[in-house]
């Protein structure tokens with residue numbers, strides 16, 4: 001059997017650039033060279049794509065030859081600035097690019113136009129999972145438990161800041177969490193415990209997005225479940241994140257070495273079942289495909305569960321929660337990658353077989 005040519009896309013313009021480089025490096029090391037011919041494509045901080053030499057460390061690839069993926073159906077080639085094919089015959093793309101421009105559906109849109117199979121959720125799934133406010137509405141509509149929330153928009157905050165603050169305080173009791181709707185890594189997120197902190201928090205968060213999600217804050221454990229599959233979705237065992245900070249903020253994610261990942265999460269068998277079932281419903285409600293990680297907030301006192309968010313492109317280093325949950329559920333990292341690539345090809349085949357013209361049935 002000939003090898004599959006896999007385009008591994010990483011880097012990107014978000015604050016998660018470094019995480020993405022680390023994820024790509026783990027994936028590159030784990031992809032079986034007898035089955036895959038891996039093409040490393042590094043996206044720099046300006047959003048430009050570079051062909052990286054197929055050697056570690058991939059971060060060095062940011063200086064490689066500049067290429068692009070033309071949105072021409074079926075060509076599946078990366079071309080240089082002069083228009084010549086630098087790489088042809090891409091069989092599948094593994095886009096491991098986080099944040100805006102990577103996991104928000106725009107990259108998926110380019111891959112759709114180019115008709116290249118790719119790992120993970122499509123345009124719609126990626127963009128709704130990225131938007132915390134739209135996703136909360138869909139999760140609630142699916143009957144899943146979510147914390148009470150409301151939305152504050154840029155124009156309203158600029159016009160009537162006092163009115164915005166009152167609307168929040170009338171609807172939700174303190175503390176609340178203020179979050180930019182389309183960001184990750186806890187950037188711009190504030191826990192607000194007093195009325196005086198509310199407006200400064202709204203004003204800070206709105207620097208990152210034109211829309212904010214404000215929701216009731218609870219004393220909660222962060223518990224996560226990994227999902228895998230297209231139509232038949234499987235949920236992993238849950239894992240827990242422990243930090244000794246106020247919440248799982250930017251420092252806890254990337255700086256503080258005291259942050260711990262507990263796999264499996266120390267919870268009752270009943271809670272495990274409840275979390276796994278809710279995770280599958282959440283993944284489906286938000287059009288998940290291939291992979292995803294559903295993050296829960298579990299009330300420290302009552303054990304009540306709330307869906308916090310669904311991540312279409314979870315961190316993928318070999319010590320990240322997503323692969324660790326599968327490892328602990330019996331699926332080792334290299335086999336997980338094989339499965340994700342199979343799922344990408346399967347989904348592409350199914351969608352390519354659809355009629356594109358009206359034909360009387």
Ligand SMILES: Nc1ncnc2c1ncn2[C@@H]1O[C@H](COP(=O)(O)OP(=O)(O)O)[C@@H](O)[C@H]1O
Nearest residue numbers: 177183184185186187216217218220222247248
């Ligand atoms: N409503 C809430 N109540 C309690 N803690 C929260 C709430 N919302 C968020 N958090 C804490 O903040 C962290 C980051 O929030 P999250 O919505 O997951 O943003 P991000 O997309 O940046 O990860 C969560 O992991 C959790 O620790």
Ligand SMILES: [Mg+2]
Nearest residue numbers: 185186295309
């Ligand atoms: Mg989160």
